[in-house]
Amino acid sequence: MVEINQEEQEQLNEELLIETLNSENIIGFREEFLYLHPYDQAKFFTKIAQEERLRIYRFLSPKEVSDFFEVLEIDDDEYKDILAEMEPQYVADMLSHMFTDNAVDVLNMLDKLQAASYLTIMNKESAQEIKDLLHYEESTAGSIMTTEYIAISANQTVRSAMHILKNEAPTAETIYYVFVIDDDRRLVGVISLRDLIITNDDTMISEIMSSRVVSITVDADQEDAAKQMRDYDLLALPVVDFQNHLLGIITVDDIIDVIDEEASDDYSKLAAVMDVDTIDKNPFSAAKKRLPWLIILLFLGMFTASLIGRFENTLNQVSILAVFIPLIAGMAGNTGTQALAVAVRGIATGELEEESRWKLVIREGGTGLITGSICGLLVVIIVFLWKGELFLGFLVGVSILASLFVATLAGTLVPLLMHKLKIDPAVASGPFITTMNDLTSILIYFGLATLFMSYLIH
């Protein structure tokens, strides 16, 4: 009940706000709108029509628009359209008011030429900062860092540090960690605002800073940055170059996005969907994303079909064999997916260290044998009770044992191998490994059946 009321309230507020906007009540709109949290401003902005957006660009300054533009959740194409609605100078001003990492995110969605044209008319300082960040490769620490951090020297007092902090607070992305650098801008320490506040004003920074700084190099994977921040409970992680010069910081809000993104990335791949978190607007765009996978899997499935085709003779003689095809193939697919998921997440979360890989393979082999034996035995009993055929039961049971063993090993070895070859192991999606395991399990089943054909015909 409470939820519905809240939703209704929101709906009402939105309608009122649109009304204020369309009645050209600048002061009223500014008062209402600027009172909202940027996230709610962004939500409102994505819901309104173009003519209403055009009013917003007249009623709000580029800086005010930049506040919610940073947290807008829309497609690349929609970004382009919206930027095209604004005057180029307005866009440039807006970008220069964003935190550098967010401005870079926006520019990365545009064509190179378009991005360059905004940079040309932007104020020089902001443009340079953005250009510096545009170089970094996607998914690296460099690509998500911002340059709006606060750095001080070790040879100053807490008082003077607090003075710097108060001055820079309005523009810094976080003021809760202050980084200590030497004359050469090398990172030498870190101090939290908490420590600054509880320390006597005349204390030297060098006395209270922590010289054991957790940092990350600029080319490191953003997932590693996320792992460090999670493990060490950091609100900001300094990014350095290979000579330990401080280049920027990654803040915790960006890391939450990374963790979210990576997790649903792995999830999407396990399900063989391009990007599970984008809700498609129409069936065509959804189909377009899924078809590439399905068509690959269709051809793999055809391969399986042609494999069974080779055993047509066997099938002609004992057509009951066909009855257990989905069971055997399905069970192999299921165990393979289980093993795959464990390996893929183990690699992604870094819990699988280099040394324990072989241990994992041996352990998974053992797991495959155990699950295979138990499921195989169950099948022997069920088939015997159902059909009264002991030999057929054994044939199916042994096939399940062998298939589960092979499928578990394949589910483990394939992602480990891919990781070794520097391919994202999550690409070995669930359906892919399932279809592969269909193939091997059917080979095992029909191979055994053909071999022991004489026992099957009575």
Next chain:
Amino acid sequence: MVEINQEEQEQLNEELLIETLNSENIIGFREEFLYLHPYDQAKFFTKIAQEERLRIYRFLSPKEVSDFFEVLEIDDDEYKDILAEMEPQYVADMLSHMFTDNAVDVLNMLDKLQAASYLTIMNKESAQEIKDLLHYEESTAGSIMTTEYIAISANQTVRSAMHILKNEAPTAETIYYVFVIDDDRRLVGVISLRDLIITNDDTMISEIMSSRVVSITVDADQEDAAKQMRDYDLLALPVVDFQNHLLGIITVDDIIDVIDEEASDDYSKLAAVMDVDTIDKNPFSAAKKRLPWLIILLFLGMFTASLIGRFENTLNQVSILAVFIPLIAGMAGNTGTQALAVAVRGIATGELEEESRWKLVIREGGTGLITGSICGLLVVIIVFLWKGELFLGFLVGVSILASLFVATLAGTLVPLLMHKLKIDPAVASGPFITTMNDLTSILIYFGLATLFMSYLIH
């Protein structure tokens, strides 16, 4: 190269530290160990033997142990064993030094009696705070909140607020948000330390606080708390009761754990593994976790087998039909998993609002028709080219079209229905929906084949 050297260095440091510990060099050990980050302390602690742990309890105070005990990543059973090694009073002191939410996490792993015995010998104030939190149900906002927040009144100056803040900084879990309450402890505002610092000391809190506080009720799902903190980029979220009284706060580090946990929970379920993030030590415990799923799926598979058994007559006459069983079942399984993943994540991330559910079903139905038509057409062509049989091609093609349509709808409807019935939709795991789709697709395929049998026999 760099990484290996770093690992070697860590290895070396650990060995040195163990040596210092075992040579009873208290001062040396304390100096080295306390210099480490709690996360590294915890890593070290999980690696050493029992006799070495017993030394640590002598060398370090309960408070010092509590620092890394909070971030220990071990099983419930291991927690119990380790607590059993310590003197009860030592445990009680350690727990009372932890942040309340973490102490509650530890106590929740123990038997009720054991937990109560520690609470009895703990100092009264800490025990009461912990008892208050122990009530909250798992996965609610209440269960992850902490009571170590800083609250001030609106009728005081920035100067006096900063004074309170400095006093409470050493024990508060975060000082970066200060919450403003009225005489009745109702939450009326929030102010960030950033704002406090840049504001003149004589300003009243009421003038600068934000009265638009994002908060969450104590019984809300922890996922909703995570969503709010992510959307609003918060470092701390206040938790209130139904009269808006401030009860505690949730900090961003806990939310990162929640996001991680929920994502890998969904992932585990899609793969039908109990908990993909716990790396099992031996094949038996791994098999124990996977077997329940596999056995359920085995029986479902048997059901599919008996379904094909009913078409034995059809199969006897046209054994080539068996060739396409894995293809059709597999394709249905794959599309079902794709649709399932989209729906499960859509529900989990809250992107699917109530109103758009029917839209999703219609859209997914459309997607199923499109992918089904294209894959079906491809199959007709391939089977014709391969076998020269146009009718067989049509039969398989139409079966694929129908199966893909049904599977896509099932993959969407099942999780939506489960969500409606307040069951976690992620339980409809990938292999489960795959096996269900095996069944329907085979029913379609053999049903059509039996119906049009006369065309298949030449």
